[in-house]
Amino acid sequence: MTVSRVVELEGHIIDSGMMGAAFGIVMDMGGSFEVDEFEIGRSKTEGSYARLTVFADTEDDLQPIVHELHGIGANPADPRDATLAPAPADRVVPKGFYSTTNHPTDVRYEGEWLPVERVEMDCAIVVDPEAEGGPRAYTKVLNAVEAGDLVVTAEAGVRVRPPERPRGDGSPFGFMQGGVSAERPSESTIAKIAESIREVKEEGGTVLAVCGPALIHSGAREALARLVREGYVDMLSAGNGFAVHDLEHDLYGTSLGMDTETLDHPRKGHKHHIYTISEIIRVGSIREAVESGLVESGVMYECVRNDVPFVLAGSIRDDGPLPDTITDAIEAQNAIREQAHEADMVLLLSTLLHSVAVGNCLPSTTRVVCVDINPATVTQLLDRGSAQAVGMVTDIGTFVPILAEHVIYGGRE
Template identity: 75%
Template sequence: MTVARTVELEGHIIDSGMMQRCFGVVMDLGGNFDVEVFDVGKHKDEESYCRMLVTADDEESLREILHELHQSGAHLPDPPDATLEPAPANQVVPHGFYSTTNHPTQVRYDGEWLPVENVEMDCAIVVDPDADGGARAYTKVLNAIDGGDLVVTDEAGVRVDPPERPRDSNSPFGFMQGGVSAERPSESLIREIADAIEETKADGGSVLAVAGPAVVHSGAGDALARLVREGYVDMLSAGNGFAVHDLERGQYGTSLGMDVETLESPRKGHKHHIYTISEIIRAGGIEEAVEQGLVEEGVMYECVENDVPYILAGSIRDDGPLPDTITDSVEAQNAIREQAHEADLVVMLSTLLHSVAVGNCLPSTTRVVCVDINPATVTQLLDRGSAQAIGMVTDVGTFVPTLADQILDES
């Protein structure tokens, strides 16, 4: 005996691939579908609509199919209110809680759709019926759950709207349709990224740079510092290593002991990074070192001088670390999350771990560029769910100076 459920698809479901993806989900999971209504938008600005009956051999199989369809943007007709259950204790969610995607999400409460605030993947949704101004829905990471929080369970009453493929290649970030590529012409793609950054700034948006030590090693630190100084980077997310090597570059002209200009390793150059850390600790931190004249150039210097907030998240490998480095991993996560939610465009520069960490905190509506000489970095970012990211496989030492020239020399 089969079981069945009706689902609906709305929007640009043909050219965005949503309809094909949903058909594939049903068949791959052993179900069947019968398209009952299919209204095709006749112009590129018109939306399409599909209602289909999904059948499966048993309830468990149908639930699995409906779960996957839900992630792709399908929804139930006449949905009920979301099911809310109180969290039994701090950091403990109810069984069957709804785990979020990074797509724009709504929950149905008291017959109305509430937009979910601060959307990011792998969180719970909490509804506060007594919030000022009316009921609110927002995400919470599991370690932030308080006992008694009303947590959304199951998928009934939850609606997900994955971003659709841009319909006009001339629209902002319309070029971001190709995933990872080492084949597309670098110069033209960098020009388009520069245009996107300029448009973001012109619209009053914020640009977040996520930088790895390779930016300094490759000689691109001066160009990134220039972008910070000229106001095209509003926030910086990095690790202890990036900051140390940037500061070392300013004090000794070396990065990890190697002269960035001559590529030679001066005597005792291998100790420069630890000497740098010692001096910054002695000064009391990066800002204090700038105020005392110990640091007079570099990315971190420009961040301090231009009031650009930065987050340095530590790891088990860090030397020192610097006083500014957040060593508590949960505290670092929360700081990265708060910063990421403010970004309108993110440029990730040769750092696998920080790119994935920041990507996990971003809604799918935030535009992302990930640049690395290793295509696996971008592939892993996409595999983790940041499907909106475009990957550019190139040397960051070439990319950042070219990007700075495109933005600053032609503005």
């Protein structure tokens, strides 16, 4: 005797590989399937539809298969209302709670589909039946769950909608244009990324730059500062080190004691890092350092002068840290999460840890650019689930200045 479940796949399920992925999941997990209905889109923009019956020996065998299928957008053909259970305590979810993907998601409540707000991966979905304006569904991270929250359990009544990926998209974010390559024509890819940044800005969107200290070390400081000054970077996320090295360059002309132009190490240059932190603490904050005239250039300077909000998330290895650095991990996560949900495009620039932190908060519909000299870093970040991502393995000191030229001048002086 076997048990079965009927699921549906809709959209560009062939171009995006969704259908093949569904077949692979069923077979790899010991199940079987029958294709009950299959309608193929006849143009680049027309979607396809498939209806599958999935079989397994027992309900316990079937459930994990259905769970994996659900994560790629194969939804039950006979949707029911979602099952809700109250959280038994603060920061405790009911057993069997539904853990979100980063794809657009809907929850069925009293026969109506509610769009899940603030989608990100690995969260609980809370339904508020008494919200102003009608029932709402939204994500909550574990540390924000409160006793009594109505949390969605299991996959019933949950619909996942992976972003469409039709053929013919000429942007770097189009189907099969993402991925990692050190051999892809860099100039043309950077030009397309620059075009996407301009499109986002023209449409009133926001660009978030997530930056590592290597950007300062490699000589890209002035180019990024220019992008901030010209209005192409709306938010900045970084660590204590990035800000310290940027400020050090203004105060002493070095980054971690090294002259980034001559590559020389000035006498006593190793002290510049600590001197910089001390001077910023002395005046009170980065903003006060800029407004007092102590700091007169750089990325942090342009952020202050152009009211570009920044989040500096601390770590256990930080020197100082700067007064603006958030040292409470939960507070830092929440600040990063606010930026991530506001961003329409994110530039992950040579920083693994901060990029992972931001990437975990992003819905799959957000455009992501990841640049690092290490191929493993780019692969790890792009594998975190974004459907619109492009990765480049290149020197960040080369990438950012070329990008700035293309964004501001279209590649021409």
